[in-house]
Each structure stands twice: as C-alpha cells, then as structure tokens.
Amino acid sequence: MRAARLIKMVLLLQARPSMTGPELAQELEVSERTVARDVLSLSEAGVPVYADRGRSGGYRLIGGYRTRLTGLGRSEAEALFLSGVPSALREMGLADAASAARLKVSAALLPELRDAATGAAQRFHLDAPAWYQEPRTPALLPAVAGAVWDDRRITARYLRKDTEVERELEPYGLVLKAGVWYLAARAQGDFRVYRVDRFTAVDVPDGREDGGEDGAEGPTGGGGRFIRDEAFDLPAFWAERAAQFARSLLREEVVVRLSAHGVRRLPHVTERAAAEEAIDAARSGDGPDAQGRLTVRLAVESAEVAYAQLLGLGPEGEVLHPPALRERFAAAARRTAALYA
Secondary structure, eight states: OHHHHHHHHHHHHHHSSOBOHHHHHHHHTSOHHHHHHHHHHHHHTTOOEEEEOSTTOEEEEOTTOOOOGGGOOHHHHHHHHHSOOHHHHHHTTOHHHHHHHHHHHHHHSOGGGTTHHHHHHTTOOOOOSOTTOOOOOOTTHHHHHHHHHHTBOEEEEEEETTEEEEEEEEEEEEEEETTEEEEEEEETTEEEEEEGGGEEEEEOOOSOSSSTTTTOOOTTOSTTBOOOOTTOOHHHHHHHHHHHHHHHHOOEEEEEEEOHHHHHHHHHHSOHHHHHHHHHHHHHTTOOOTTSOEEEEEEESOHHHHHHHHGGGGGGEEEEESHHHHHHHHHHHHHHHHHTO
C-alpha cells in the first residue's frame, strides 16, 4: 500500500512543476505529516525530491528526474489499455497517435505484462452509439478536436433551427453521448454546448492572429490560442448541463395509477429520473391504495410523448389526468379489445 502511494507521489510531482503539502495530502488521501515522511523516504531512496520553504513553497523533482513505468501491475496495465475508446479516437483523427502511445507503453512494461493490451481488448469493448442508429462522424470533428487539444480559438458557423449563425468560440472539450458529438465551448464569456454535426464550417487561426506578424504572444494567449480557465471541469459541466436539458424537456404533468408491476416498469418506459422521482414522492405521500396501486404525478415532455411511452405499460398503468389523454388511452384500449375479441 505504501509502495503504491510513493509511486503515485513521484508521478504526481513528475506531472506538475510543484505541489504543496496540502495538495499532495488531498491527492493521496493521507495527512500532511505522512506526506513529509514519504518525501523523506523517497529522498533516502535516491529520488531527488526538493522541498521549497515559505508560504509559496512546496515539493518538486529536480534535475529533470523521470521514473519508468516498470512499477505497473497487471490490473493497472490492463486498465490503462481500457481507457481509450478506439472508435472515438478514430473519429477525432487520433488513431495513429493512440496506436503509437500503446506501443510505447507496451515496450516499457515488464515482459510478463505485455499481453495486457490484448487481454483487456478481448474482454471489454465499448460501443458508444445507441441502438438502431447508424453512427455518422461529423466531417468537421477532426478540425474541432485539433483546436480542443491545442487550446486554439475557432470561428464556427452552425445551424440553429433553420438559420446559419457564426460565432467565435473557445473550444474546451468534446463529449460523445449516445453516438452524438458535443462541443463544450466558451462564447461571449459563457460556457455553452454545441452539436458538432450542426457545424457547417470551422475556421482555425493559423497562429498569426493575436500577436502581430510573427505570431508573438498577446494578452489572450497569442497565436490564435486562448488561456483556459483552470477551474473548468468538463465532466462536472456536462453532468450539470445534461441534467438541465433533461429537466427542461419535461414541461407537462400526467397522473397515472400503477399496479405493482407498473411501478417496476415505469422507469423503463419513461425518463428514468422523472419516473423514480414521481414514485418516491407517491410512496412518501399517500402510498399505495387498498388494491396496492400507486398514483404518481409524472413529469413528461408532452401529452403526445406520454401517450407513446405509457402505452408500453399496457394494463399495468391507468392514466387519470389530463382528461383528453385519458380518453385517448380509453379509445386505444377499445380498439385493442376489438382486435382480440
């Protein structure tokens, strides 16, 4: 356990110019006293860790020290080879770079661990696109991905409804969701989300826009580049925006009485979070009636969408409100009964 922590400390210091004691303690989930003891142990083992004193001090490696990957265990090596999504890398134009990186890592591993890449690939595979959809790679994705990697501003034209608009964007990150690529970018000071397949043109500066004729650095980064906001967290940003988007779609409400089986089925035929929230609220309220049925108030996108979704419950769900939707279900039930009469 301690050996793994010491290796992680060296890798952390190798990846950053300097880290304070509290920062290392938080990363390693230990006390600052333990960090100090570990630094002493590394120094005694010949690892050149230097401690800067004072308020702005911290720990750093000196002399360009680099460790090797021979400390990787089998499970760590296999997890490393699982970390990429081959189809996504290919779509972004990074397949060759990823292949070269895997070869370099394989070469650095101990001989008995060099089958980790094959072993992992034959046991786990990520298929990102949703069912019944033919995945299409946006033609401009490689250009956008290159700008993301290089922190380079872009001028993008994209379709918003039936109108084509142009925006200056600072591309922060790409997200692949159910086979669709989204770009998280800052525009006019705000972070927003754009579907990459709606881009009609992307212009990436050639490196001479911000700093004059020689491309010298300007106040915003120079050479067409922007200075990233280090506080930006792509996974957290995406989770928040995805939740906001899901909630924004649920503008109407229906009341449904469910059998016990219907309660179990509801999250599978409607938006899961909304269904679970409705079920929890009903259980903590009046609870099931004398027949064991639970009446829920379910947030839905529209009556039309609710009709299509709740039909999947069959006789396990009874729509009570709104009246027009209830009558529509009653008519559907009559037609179904006639088919099986």
